[in-house]
Amino acid sequence: MSEPTDPRLRLRVVFGDGRMVGPGKADLLELIRDTGSISAAGRAMRMSYKRAWSLVEEMNAAFREPLVARTRGGAQGGGAALTAAGEAVLSHYRAIEAAAAEAGAPDIAAIRGMLRDISDGK
Amino acid sequence: MSEPTDPRLRLRVVFGDGRMVGPGKADLLELIRDTGSISAAGRAMRMSYKRAWSLVEEMNAAFREPLVARTRGGAQGGGAALTAAGEAVLSHYRAIEAAAAEAGAPDIAAIRGMLRDISDGK
DNA sequence: GGTCGTTATGTTTCGCGAAACATATGGACC
DNA sequence: GGTCCATATGTTTCGCGAAACATAACGACC
Numbered sequence: 001m002s003e004p005t006d007p008r009l010r011l012r013v014v015f016g017d018g019r020m021v022g023p024g025k026a027d028l029l030e031l032i033r034d035t036g037s038i039s040a041a042g043r044a045m046r047m048s049y050k051r052a053w054s055l056v057e058e059m060n061a062a063f064r065e066p067l068v069a070r071t072r073g074g075a076q077g078g079g080a081a082l083t084a085a086g087e088a089v090l091s092h093y094r095a096i097e098a099a100a101a102e103a104g105a106p107d108i109a110a111i112r113g114m115l116r117d118i119s120d121g122k
Numbered sequence: 123m124s125e126p127t128d129p130r131l132r133l134r135v136v137f138g139d140g141r142m143v144g145p146g147k148a149d150l151l152e153l154i155r156d157t158g159s160i161s162a163a164g165r166a167m168r169m170s171y172k173r174a175w176s177l178v179e180e181m182n183a184a185f186r187e188p189l190v191a192r193t194r195g196g197a198q199g200g201g202a203a204l205t206a207a208g209e210a211v212l213s214h215y216r217a218i219e220a221a222a223a224e225a226g227a228p229d230i231a232a233i234r235g236m237l238r239d240i241s242d243g244k
Numbered sequence: 245g246g247t248c249g250t251t252a253t254g255t256t257t258c259g260c261g262a263a264a265c266a267t268a269t270g271g272a273c274c
Numbered sequence: 275g276g277t278c279c280a281t282a283t284g285t286t287t288c289g290c291g292a293a294a295c296a297t298a299a300c301g302a303c304c
């Protein structure tokens with residue numbers, strides 16, 4: 001239900017030193033961009049604020065320039081937004097996803113075709 | 123040390139129903155092919171026999187035809203080998219990896235270039 | 245200066261997958 | 275029939291990341 005019916009390929013880009021970017025970070029970036037808030041983004045993906053916050057910390061620490069700019073206090077309490085670097089990383093990640101899905105499509109289909117049909121009457 | 127210094131892209135192919143193929147299963151298949159044994163393959167990747175065995179169970183259950191053929195007893199106690207289906211799934215998975223790495227290379231490099239240099243004197 | 249909502253961070257509790265441990269079974273071979 | 279080694283499974287223990295809980299700080303606005 002909340003699970004998208006047909007996610008095909010999940011991929012993470014792994015650099016040394018435990019630094020990596022995967023679906024979780026990408027979705028978080030996207031939601032921060034859309035909501036303007038770390039906590040709202042976290043809520044949207046049913047993730048605790050703390051976890052969302054620590055992912056942001058990780059990303060900001062991993063890159064030369066922070067991906068997420070945060071402001072504290074103010075009328076609305078504060079907020080967060082993607083920096084140009086954040087936008088760039090997100091869009092590159094989506095591009096990798098798209099390119100990989102397309103490039104791998106034939107072989108994915110081949111494996112898919114070998115799966116047992118489970119039209120279970122559950 | 124046992125970690126390859128520069129793993130680039132880790133990907134898993136996700137089908138519905140919790141069925142998926144990722145780096146772990148692929149490596150396991152490969153090692154079973156090379157060693158002729160589930161337990162030897164498990165040892166090679168520092169994985170308990172039980173875990174290796176249950177991954178094999180999973181895979182054999184997920185596909186129409188088993189990917190791993192096992193024999194029990196005998197002079198050497200038994201063994202395991204890849205079926206044609208197993209060889210096929212493995213080779214398709216490697217093909218997806220290769221295609222994805224190539225197709226995503228430019229964007230991967232772009233993100234890589236934005237990383238902070240961590241020439242830490244640790 | 246009180247309100248408000250968000251960011252910021254520390255501490256504690258907890259669930260669950262993984263590991264560890266324990267056995268049983270099969271069968272070729274001598 | 276005993277040996278050997280790998281497959282086959284069940285049971286228990288355990289570590290660790292995640293969640294839960296708890297506060298503090300910030301600052302525009304009224």
